[in-house]
Amino acid sequence: MTKQNDQNLTVSQRIQNCFDELTRAERQLANAILDNYPVSGLGSITALADASGVSTPTVARMARKLGFGGFPQMQQTLRGELEATISNPISKHERWAENAPDTHILNQFAETVIENLRQTLKQQDPKDFDAMVKVLADRARVIHVVGGRISHSLASYFYTHLQMMRSDVLQVERNSNSWPHYVLNMKKGDVLVLFDVRRYEHDLLRFAKMAVARGVELVLFTDQWGSPVAKFAKHKIYSRIEAPSAWDSSVVTMFILEAVIAAVQNETWDETNERMTELEELFEKTKLFKKFV
Amino acid sequence: MTKQNDQNLTVSQRIQNCFDELTRAERQLANAILDNYPVSGLGSITALADASGVSTPTVARMARKLGFGGFPQMQQTLRGELEATISNPISKHERWAENAPDTHILNQFAETVIENLRQTLKQQDPKDFDAMVKVLADRARVIHVVGGRISHSLASYFYTHLQMMRSDVLQVERNSNSWPHYVLNMKKGDVLVLFDVRRYEHDLLRFAKMAVARGVELVLFTDQWGSPVAKFAKHKIYSRIEAPSAWDSSVVTMFILEAVIAAVQNETWDETNERMTELEELFEKTKLFKKFV
């Protein structure tokens, strides 16, 4: 065995380097490994031995011969290689803010947020998304929007936009004491859009239950762990909120919100368009009005 | 568990299908698996449990819950998936939301937003960023926060977080009629954090001018074209707000806000930490209080 193999070589490279010193059974094994590399090496030693038509001791011996402590160590290396291959589809190590070191908070944040987005979208079924948009675009339904302590701003952002696009959108006020009164105004078929992230709020859960009891359909925006409200929600979005900070990140939630808004706009283009034009006019008038005050 | 899962579904799909029925620890585990999928699931059950921060029985139980006979069977499935993935020669242009066409709004939005982020950070000088953070972390200054019609939610989000970290943070109310009164309470050295994006609001400009006249330092969050307020602002961030929609995207602005928050937190860790602890206690008390009401 060439003693160069010790460090940082892939299994495949080691096999090639040592190939001359391998015995008949070992070569057979080596070929089997390379044949379906590296997946073939990820099962048990027995499975690999069987697949190659050799005995398990042969496999164990070869692992040693290639410079590993044993079969499990070789397997570990294979997993490592695989991870490096898989998790690096595009320029992963791109620096976002040039002129700043990798460790600058801007770059760290960018890394994390992109990863959050990637994961969130991967887990999101577009069909569910579309179904949810359809409900929100349904003019026959009244939409109520409510948020928790932190997520209140998101709720407000969503409300502001949705309300520009369609009628019958209501924002539930922040103070949870008054929530029962809001429930009174909800009827079967209404939609309650609810924001609840880590530090899930009990009041929100209670509110949600009351609403559901009245036949309201729940649309929930929550984090990757899922608010307890999720059980009652017909449509829900789980966003990743990881951040290199003591707080959570709302960037991905904001992203989804905007995508929902854009999609609702597409669904309701006629009404939206009309409303926006009217809105323009109203703003114009307000402006004039103010001038004279 | 929906009994549709039985055949031919990937582990990832099964997790998504069952996600609602998963318990807390199981969700934690599920996230860990999806996080570095599928490699994370290829080691021993112990390794996976440790990496996820749960116990091995939890892993075994979840494997069952997902419809497998046990952990090894689930692992087998993972290997199978991997083989299928790897042996697929076409390294396709990565799609954000798999299972949806490139033209789906989610994918289009992702493309655009990432590009926005890239451009914004490229253009942003980290030194300016740091300088701005320093001002916001300066305890000797009082911070006032104000937003426009659309950007009000962003202002509110920023306020909520900043106010958890340091004292002397004030939110200026939405109604611009009262703004002159707010100016009266500002003094030289105070900071006014102002949000103004496309459809720049005249009231905001007037407000900014008044503040500057009193010796207030302006911190401005605006879009790539720059609000007219920029002329008077000492520190400013230009975020790209392009979106495949009739509205603009606030995702990047939100991103910057959170980065600023994280950076301020680093600067003021002592006070922040203390305040957060106090806050916890207050919330606890409120909870108790509410119970008796």
Place this chain on the structure above:
DNA sequence: ATCGTTCTGAAGATATTGTTTCAGAAAGGA
């Protein structure tokens, strides 16, 4: 053919992994 050397895999020994049990913790409901 015979001998010495090297290689190989069956079988058993050992180590590790996976499963089950169960008591305490946490969550949910009245």
Place this chain on the structure above:
DNA sequence: TCCTTTCTGAAACAATATCTTCAGAACGAT
């Protein structure tokens, strides 16, 4: 608040996987 139900992980147990040993097979040299 108390009670019930559900969840969770430590520990014991069971099942595999890995390694070691060793007798015999294969090979090569004479």
